[in-house]
Amino acid sequence: MRVCGVELKGGEAVICLLSQEGDTFNIPDCRKQSFQVSHSAATESIVDFHFAFKKLLEDYKVDEVAIIEREQKGKFAGSATSFKLEAAIQLCGLPVTLIQPQDIKAQLKRNPPQVDFVGLELKKFQENAFEVAYAFQMMKQFNKVW
Structure with a gap:
């Protein structure tokens, strides 16, 4: 499973x-490590993000998506743009777990992973994305994904 x-x-x-x-x-190997959306108020920006993200998922034959859940309100709430991106990802047609x-x-x-993050040939800014993917795989393996 990918x-x-x-x-x-x-x-x-x-x-x-x-x-x-x-x-x-x-x-x-993956052609992109991140997607940027600079003008989230523009519909075209969100549509472009959705198209590019969906294409990446198809090209790399991804089975599921795991996203780090963000607070909806309060001091540590996620931005409005991050929730738009989450919705666009959820519309890609694959199972998405927060x-x-x-x-x-x-x-x-x-x-714990059997290898240090440094040895994975990933960029430092990808560490949290790796951790959510790894945790999801472990939860799935032990049937703890809801």
Whole structure:
């Protein structure tokens, strides 16, 4: 199964692809590590983001998407743009799971990755996207995805 982990922050979607075959994890090469949306008030910008993201999911044969859940209100609430991006991703036609940050941390503590992040050949800014993809795979493996 191939999962696309997504961290939404501001007008950016940072991604990491992670596939699992048996007990082996693989991070396939990907042409993009993030998508930027600079003018979220313009319909064309959101449509362009949706098209590009959906195309990436199709090209890399992604089965599911896991997104780090953001607060909807309060001091640490996500931006309006991040919620627009989330909706555009949810309309790509694949199952999308939102995972709370505390669930990701708990899963990483229970089942830590067998390799350091530095050895994965990912950019530092992709670490959270990798963690949500990895936590999702672990939850799915142990049937803890709701």
